[in-house]
Amino acid sequence: MTSEYDPDNPPIGIPQRNAWDALDLLDAMEASNAQEPTWLPLIGDTCLRKGFTYIIGAFPKVGKTELVTRAIAHWPAETVLYITEEAAETWGTRLLAMKAAGEELPVPGQLKLIHALTDAAEQGKDSRDIALAMLKATSASVVVVDTVREILHPEDENDNAKVSATIRPYVVAARRGGKTIVFLHHTTKRGGKGGRGISGATSFLGVVDGYLEILDGYVCEDDGPASPERTIRGRVRLGEVSTTYYKREENCFVVDDDAEPGKRRGRPPSNASETIFTWLESSPGWWTEAAIAATTSIPRRTVHDALVHLVDVEERVARNKLGRSTVYSANEEEPLEN
Numbered sequence: 001m002t003s004e005y006d007p008d009n010p011p012i013g014i015p016q017r018n019a020w021d022a023l024d025l026l027d028a029m030e031a032s033n034a035q036e037p038t039w040l041p042l043i044g045d046t047c048l049r050k051g052f053t054y055i056i057g058a059f060p061k062v063g064k065t066e067l068v069t070r071a072i073a074h075w076p077a078e079t080v081l082y083i084t085e086e087a088a089e090t091w092g093t094r095l096l097a098m099k100a101a102g103e104e105l106p107v108p109g110q111l112k113l114i115h116a117l118t119d120a121a122e123q124g125k126d127s128r129d130i131a132l133a134m135l136k137a138t139s140a141s142v143v144v145v146d147t148v149r150e151i152l153h154p155e156d157e158n159d160n161a162k163v164s165a166t167i168r169p170y171v172v173a174a175r176r177g178g179k180t181i182v183f184l185h186h187t188t189k190r191g192g193k194g195g196r197g198i199s200g201a202t203s204f205l206g207v208v209d210g211y212l213e214i215l216d217g218y219v220c221e222d223d224g225p226a227s228p229e230r231t232i233r234g235r236v237r238l239g240e241v242s243t244t245y246y247k248r249e250e251n252c253f254v255v256d257d258d259a260e261p262g263k264r265r266g267r268p269p270s271n272a273s274e275t276i277f278t279w280l281e282s283s284p285g286w287w288t289e290a291a292i293a294a295t296t297s298i299p300r301r302t303v304h305d306a307l308v309h310l311v312d313v314e315e316r317v318a319r320n321k322l323g324r325s326t327v328y329s330a331n332e333e334e335p336l337e338n
Contacts, residue, residue: 018176037239040078040142040180042071044244044255046212046232050141050180053171054236055148055205057187057198058214062230063248064184065146067214069094070253072111072142073104078180080106081140083114083131085150101251112140116151128152128166135173135181143174146184148204157200164203171207187213195235197312210236215312229256261313272298273306277316280330288325 020028039047048054058064065086072080084091091113098105114134120127131151135143145151154166167183174181185204187197195205197213205211212234230253233243245259279296280287289307293300307328310317318329 040071040075042212042244043067043232043246043253045242046234046244047242048180048182049210049236049239051178052209052236053174053181053183053207054210054212055183055185055198055208056212056214057185057195059187062214063253064214066094066248067232067253068144068146068182068184070098070103073106075142076107076110078142079109079140080111080142080144081114081134081138082111082144082146083116083134083151084144084146085117086115086146087118088113088115097251103252112138132169132173135170135179136177138179140179142180142182144182144184145170148183148185154200157204160201160203160206163201164207167203167207183208210234210241212241229259231261272302273309273314276303276306277310277330280317280328284329284331286320286322286327286329288327292328 038050040050041047056064056068065084069082072078072082095105114130116127116130119125119130123130128151131145148154148167149157152166152170154163156162170181170183186199188199195202195211195213197215198204198211212232215231215233228248230246230248231243232246234241245256245261247254247256275296275298276292279292283295289300289303292298292307293303296303298306307317307319311319311328316330320327320329
């Protein structure tokens with residue numbers, strides 16, 4: 001980060017135009033107080049750059065809506081239009097839980113909820129048309145679309161052209177209005193580094209300025225309840241995203257400054273993970289899950305979970321595509337033969 005968020009002195013940005021002479025743009029930037037980026041805190045050291053467009057990906061029920069809602073309360077100078085797939089009762093329950101836990105709540109008039117699916121059903125319109133109209137008309141400085149799949153419902157999430165055509169009108173409208181827009185989306189079961197875990201086409205990442213992933217790692221199928229530990233990380237144009245480790249506790253989130261990446265608190269390293277890593281390290285080339293399972297005599301599901309951990313959490317193993325198969329290697333210099 002290069003500047004702290006000051007709610008008493010929000011930035012005065014440059015005029016919104018469709019075309020600029022480069023030196024006129026430089027003069028406008030120097031005349032504004034927006035020369036240094038302004039950051040909206042999300043959690044810990046992880047922030048959103050004001051005026052940028054983001055996509056935040058997480059597996060369902062990991063807590064992306066709760067995280068963003070709690071962050072909004074720490075942006076008192078911002079007004080937020082939240083276009084949600086959820087019912088009013090769900091939001092009422094969430095806000096009651098926040099109040100009961102003594103957490104900060106949005107100030108009066110700060111957060112406006114639009115239940116787009118209900119509006120669409122009542123008006124006989126498409127929810128994405130309602131969302132775009134609201135985005136263009138609102139005076140809010142921040143707009144959240146939760147979720148892309150339900151509100152904007154791209155025709156084919158895996159088609160780059162169709163995804164871009166769906167998302168781009170909202171990005172353009174936000175930029176013209178000088179707004180920050182945040183899209184909430186889902187991640188795949190397999191996960192992946194460098195944004196590859198975010199579900200669908202790469203246009204989900206290419207159209208926006210930055211992305212964040214909320215990772216729910218450390219859990220194997222036979223480990224019992226899901227871990228409360230979370231990692232949020234990402235990338236953004238013209239800057240960096242600070243990675244934050246935090247724990248989801250009852251009705252609140254707590255930053256974990258003592259987190260040990262790659263290790264689950266109170267649990268020894270997985271024997272299966274170590275066995276698989278040792279085998280890959282001594283076996284040059286790229287290997288499928290099936291080949292690893294057959295050679296090591298480790299159950300296929302255990303191999304899958306261990307590889308997800310080794311790739312996404314410990315980052316000791318590389319993952320790649322060979323035709324239609326996913327392959328793995330502990331020797332990243334190994335060429336991938338076509």
